[in-house]
Amino acid sequence: MSGCGLFLCSVAARFCRAPAAFTVIRRPLLTSPPSRAFAKELFLGKIRKKEAFPFPEVSRDELNEINQFLGPVEKFFTEEVDSRKIDQEGKIPDETLEKLKSLGLFGMQVPEEYGGLGLSNTMYARLAEVIGLDASIAVTLAAHQSIGLKGIILAGSKEQKARYLPRLASGEHVAAFCLTEPASGSDAASIRTRATLSADKSHYVLNGSKVWVTNGGLANVFTVFAKTEVVDSDGSVKDKITAFIVERDFGGVTNGKAEDKMGIRGSNTCEVHFENTRVPVENVLGEVGGGFKVAVNILNSGRFSMGSVVAGMLKKLIEMTAEYACTRKQFNRNLSEFGLIQEKFALMAQKAYVIESMAYLTAAMLDAPGFPDCSIEAAMVKVFSSEGAWTCVSEALQILGGLGYMRDYPYERLLRDSRILLIFEGTNEILRMYIALTGLQHAGRILTARVKELKRGNVTTIMETVGQRLRDSLGRTVDLGLTGKLGVVHPSLADGAHKLEENVYYFGRSVETLLLRFGKTIVEEQLVLKRVANVLINLYGMTAVLSRASRSIRLGLRAHDHEVLLANIFCSEAYHQNLFILSQLDKHSPENLDDMVKKVSQQILEKRAYICTHPLDRTS
C-alpha cells in the first residue's frame, strides 16, 4: 500500500480501536440481538474461532439415516431421470414428478408433524447434492420449498401451517413464490399488484400480475406480495407490502404460457395474473404491512442450498470429464498427460472442495440452536458456488473441445443450466452489495461507539490506537490464534492459516479506513463494495477449507493429504487475490483504476454505443 494510504490509516486510527474490553462492555447495549455472526466479525478483523472450528459433524445416527434415505434417491436420479429428454421437451414428465413426491422430496424441510421429512439444513444440503444432478428438477423443488412454501414455515400461523403444509409436503399441492413484476425486480416500492380490503373486512381483493414465477403453471398455492393500505401509528395511510397465501381455487388466478428459456428448460416459468382474486384475511402471511420482512427472510434463508447443489454437480462433472481425458488419445498420449488439461482438473477439484466446505459449514451454522443470522454466509455461498459452477463447466467444455459443444453430449446443457445460478435468487452483483453493506453496517455501529470514546478523550484508547498503528506500519506478524499450542488449525496447514490471519487483520483495517473515508455514503461506492465482498468471500472460503482439512487430518479420513493440497492451493490463491484487492481499495494505489473505469463507462453510456473510431478510419 502506498505511503499515503498508511498516513490515511493512521489518521483513521485516531478515531477508532477502543480496547477490547470496551467492545465487550458495549455490545449488550446494542439493539441487535446477540447473534453468532462469523462473517460480521471478520469485518472487525477478528475470527470467531468457535463458529467455524472445528468443522461441524453430524452424529453417526443421523448419518446412517440420511445415507439410507439417499440410496433410493440417488438410484432414481441416475437411472430413471432422463435429463436430456426433460431439457428437450421442456417439461418434467408426470411420472417423474410422481416419483419425486412419493420419495418425499417435496417436503424435505417441512417439519415432521406436518408430514414432511423435517430435515435439518445439513441433511437438506446433503440431499440437494443428489437432486442437483438434474437442474430442472432441482429448480422446481427449490422453488417449491426453498421459497414457495418457506413463507408458511417461517411466518405462517399454526392454522396456516396445519392447513397448507401437509398437502404441500406430500406434493399434492405445489407452491410458487410471486414477487417479481414487470416493473419491479428488487425494487419493492414499484410493486403494482394491489390487495384491497373488502367492505366487510373478511377478505382482500387481489389484482395484478407477476412475471417469471417458477412453477407458476403447476402451483396451487402461491405466496404473493402485494401493496395494501396500512394505517400508520401516526394515523397516516401508507402503502405497504403484505404477503398472502393464495390458492388457485380462490378464483381469478390465471397463468400465461411457459417461457422458453435458455437453461433449466424443464422447470415451469410463466406469468401469473390475479384478477379480483378474493383472499380471506386469514391468509395474510405474517402481519398486514409486514410483507417486506417476510420476503427478505424467505430469500435470505433459501440461498445456502445452492452450494451443495453445485458441489454435487461438479463432482459428477469431474467424473465425466476425467473419463474422457483418460481415454482420448492425441499424439499417442492421453489427454490427461497434458499439463494444460491437468490444470483444469485441479481447478475443478479445488472449486468443488471449497464450495462443499463452505456449504456444509454454513448449513451447520444454520442448524445451530438459537436461529442464528447467517444470511451473509448464505449469500457468500451462493455467489461463490454459482461463479464456481460457471467457470468449472466452461473449463470442462474446454477439456472436451468440440465434443462439449455438441447437443448429443450433456455438457452444453450443463453450461446453459448453470448460467441461471448467477442470476436468480438475487443476482451476484446484488448479493455482493448485500454482503458488503450488511457487514459494514455491523462494523460501522461498533466503530461509531469507538469514535465517541475517542472524542471523549480517553487517553488509553488514543495511546493504544497510536501504538497499534505504529506496530502495523513497522510490519507486525499477525497472530489471531489459529495455530500454535492452542491452535485450531492443523500444523500442516499453518501456512494457510497465517495467510488467513494476515488477510483478516488487514481486512479489518481496510474496513475501518473505508468507513472513515466514506461514512454512510459508502452505499454509493459500488466498486468498493464489490471488492469488500470479494475479500470476504475469499476469507470465508479459506476458513471453511482450513477447518475442514484440519478435521480430515485429525480424523485420518481417506485422502486427507489431497485435501491438504487443495486447501493450500486455495489459501495461497485467495491470499494473493486478497492482497491485490486490498491494495485496490487504497485510494491512491496504482491498482485502483476506478476513476478511469467510471469515465469510460460514462462516455459510452452517454452515447449509448461503442465510441472508438474504426481502426481503418483516417482523418485525411
Add this chain to the structure above:
Amino acid sequence: MSWAQAILLARGASRGWGGICSTALTGAPFSQVPPQAPRGLRCSAAAHNPDSSLVPHPPEPPRRPVKALAVHEELFRPALDGARNKANFVRAVQNFTEYNVHKRGHVDFIYLALRKMREYGVERDLSVYNLLLDIFPKEVFRPRNIFHSIFLHYPRQQECGIAVLEQMENHGVMPNKETEFLLLQIFGRKSYPMLKLVRMKLWFTRFKNINPFPVPRDLPQDPVDLASLALRHMEPDLSARVTTYQMPLLKDSPDAMDPTETHIVGIQSPEQQSALARHDPARPIFVEGPFSLWLRDKCVYYHILRADLLPPEEREVEEIPEEWNIYYPMQLDLAYGRSSWDDYEFNIDEVEEGPVFAICVAGAHDQATLAKWIQGLQETNPALARIPVVFRLSGSSGELLPSSSELEEPPPPPPEGQEEDDSQQRQQQGQS
C-alpha cells in the same frame, strides 16, 4: 545558368523582389529589376502583417494595372451565361494556361480564381485547388541556395501560394500528396507555402474531430428536417422524442406567408415529461425565446418551456423509503458521512437554473404559433392543461433575419465582404 533561366521564365509573372535578391546576390545588372519593385517590397511587408487577410483581396488592388485584371475577368465571363459549375471553372483555368503559355499574370489570375470559387461552388474541391496550384510555373521559385531560403524568395508568388492554402483551410479542405508534390515542385521544401502545408497536415487531423457535437457538412434544406436536427443537437438525452406538431404549407401555396401555418417541431425527453407531470400547477411555466442556434451557416431559432427554480424551502428532499430494496440496504445507519479526504466537491459557485420541460423550433415566433405547440404538448403531457403558461417572448428576435417569411428562404450567398465573418463564425461553431 539556372538563376538566369529562372528570371527569364518568371519575368512576365514575377513582380516581387525575389528578382532583386537573386540578381543582387548573383551580381547581375540592375537593369533586370522590374519597375514595380517598390510595390513588391510593400506587398511583402503586408504579408507579414497578421491583420490582413490573404484570401479575398489581392494586395492593393487599386494600384494594379486595370488591364490585367480585366483580361482575367474575361476568362470567367463566358461561364456567366452558362451554368456556374466545376466544369466551367476548370475550363476557365485551362483557358488561362492554354492561351497564356508564359503564364503572364498568373498570380493575379489565381487570386481572381480564388474569389470566384464560391460562385462556382468548387470551394471545397481539392482537385480544383490542386489545379490552381498547377498554374504556377514549376522549378522557377525554388530557392537554390541557403540565402534564398533565408530571405523570402519570390514573396508575391509565395504569398499567393499561401493564399490558396489558406482558402483551403477556411473551407476545411485537407491537402493531399498531390498538393504537397506540386508545392515541392513550385516552391521547394524550404518555403513558406510548404511550411503552411506541413502545419495544415499536422493540425487539420487533430482539429477535424475536435468538436464533440459534430454538425453534418451538408445541412438539410427542409426546415422541418433542419429543425429536428437542431433539436437533437441541443438535447443530450437520446431517449428524447422529436414530434412535428405542424407541417408547413407548401411553398407554392398562396398562404405560405401566413405565419400560423409554419412548421412547429418540438422535442421532449421522458424525464422532462415526468418532471412536468410532477410540476406544481400553482406555479406558472414560461415559454421563452426566441434564442438562436447556429448550425454551420444557418441560424435556427428555438423556444423553451421552462419553470422557475423552486425556492429552497419548498424543494422536496428525496428520501429513501425504509422498505425499498428487497435484497440489500439502500442506506447505512451511520452517524457520519464522507470525510474531507474523499470529498470531491470543489468550491464552485454554481448557478442553478429552473427545469426546462421541452424545446421547440417553429417557423414563426409569435404567440399564436407557440400556443399551438403547447396544445400539441398537452396530448402527451396532460398535466400541462392545469398549469398556467406565460409567454415571455422578446418582441423581435433581434437577430439577422427580422421577417418570418425570409426564414423559409435559403440564405443568399453571402457577399464577399462577409466571407471573413463567416469563417470566424465557423470557427466558433466548430468544424466537423
